Amino acid sequence: MLFPRRKLPALNALRAFEASGRSLNFRVAADELGVTQGAVAQQVRALEEHLGISLFHRLSRGLALTTPGASYLANVTRAFDTLGEATTQLLARPELVTISVPPTVAAKLLIPRLAEFSAALPDIELRTMATEALSDFDRDQVDLAVRLTRSTFPANLEAKLLFRQELVAVASPHLINQQACPVSFEQLRKFPLLHDAHNHWPQFLGTSGNLAGAQFNQTALALDAALAGQGIALTCRAFVDSDLAAGRLVQVTEATKIIEPAYFLVRKRSPSPRTAARAVWDWCVDQFLVA
Numbered sequence: 001m002l003f004p005r006r007k008l009p010a011l012n013a014l015r016a017f018e019a020s021g022r023s024l025n026f027r028v029a030a031d032e033l034g035v036t037q038g039a040v041a042q043q044v045r046a047l048e049e050h051l052g053i054s055l056f057h058r059l060s061r062g063l064a065l066t067t068p069g070a071s072y073l074a075n076v077t078r079a080f081d082t083l084g085e086a087t088t089q090l091l092a093r094p095e096l097v098t099i100s101v102p103p104t105v106a107a108k109l110l111i112p113r114l115a116e117f118s119a120a121l122p123d124i125e126l127r128t129m130a131t132e133a134l135s136d137f138d139r140d141q142v143d144l145a146v147r148l149t150r151s152t153f154p155a156n157l158e159a160k161l162l163f164r165q166e167l168v169a170v171a172s173p174h175l176i177n178q179q180a181c182p183v184s185f186e187q188l189r190k191f192p193l194l195h196d197a198h199n200h201w202p203q204f205l206g207t208s209g210n211l212a213g214a215q216f217n218q219t220a221l222a223l224d225a226a227l228a229g230q231g232i233a234l235t236c237r238a239f240v241d242s243d244l245a246a247g248r249l250v251q252v253t254e255a256t257k258i259i260e261p262a263y264f265l266v267r268k269r270s271p272s273p274r275t276a277a278r279a280v281w282d283w284c285v286d287q288f289l290v291a
Contacts, residue, residue, distance in 0.1 A: 015080075112242065185255070204234055265285065
């Protein structure tokens with residue numbers, strides 16, 4: 001039967017008993033706990049009265065544990081060791097840093113680099129919020145954000161330009177098949193075009209008419225469709241650099257177009273930013289900055 005928690009002995013009394021039991025000396029226990037010898041003796045006496053059991057034999061040259069006292073000491077010491085281990089584990093947990101990014105940045109730039117992040121910053125746990133919505137750094141408890149925006153920011157925010165939008169048309173080499181690249185705009189229109197929510201095709205092709213093709217609410221989905229050979233996607237080069245390098249996608253036209261807005265790394269200005277958040281900021285600049 002468990003002793004009711006509300007009737008358990010006071011923690012200070014247990015600490016005094018445990019320290020005294022290990023040293024078998026009230027004075028040594030007092031030095032360890034940073035209190036007076038009299039305070040330790042009083043705490044132990046109060047514990048014995050609370051339990052109704054003698055824990056020590058008081059000797060002329062120190063203390064000796066009674067049989068119940070020795071048994072109790074082993075269990076109390078184990079309990080304090082458990083508390084110590086729990087506290088050590090708590091304090092050893094990686095520091096959490098939250099970054100808010102658009103879904104395509106998360107899927108195409110951040111997630112593929114998570115192993116590199118862990119290797120570079122093993123003591124930091126990165127929490128990613130994938131959303132197009134602007135974040136309130138205080139309300140949403142966000143440390144950093146990557147946003148597609150213009151270059152004007154409030155005075156309370158610090159921003160770093162990561163890369164501009166250089167639009168490129170890409171497709172799976174299986175879709176293009178034997179067609180030699182680059183292709184002309186006229187040839188390009190014969191392939192299925194994949195559209196995302198930004199709808200940059202009319203601007204890229206210099207037309208105001210409606211263009212047929214599958215539509216997606218996120219660029220990452222249009223790129224997945226392109227990788228699957230379902231059509232030609234128009235996207236920011238930064239999102240497909242690795243796929244182009246690996247041959248999973250090919251650039252189907254020589255034409256590219258740089259448009260506004262651009263992608264910025266943003267954080268709230270602070271005279272003393274957290275070390276972990278500053279380290280993630282520096283890592284993002286190193287990984288995503290396009291010179």
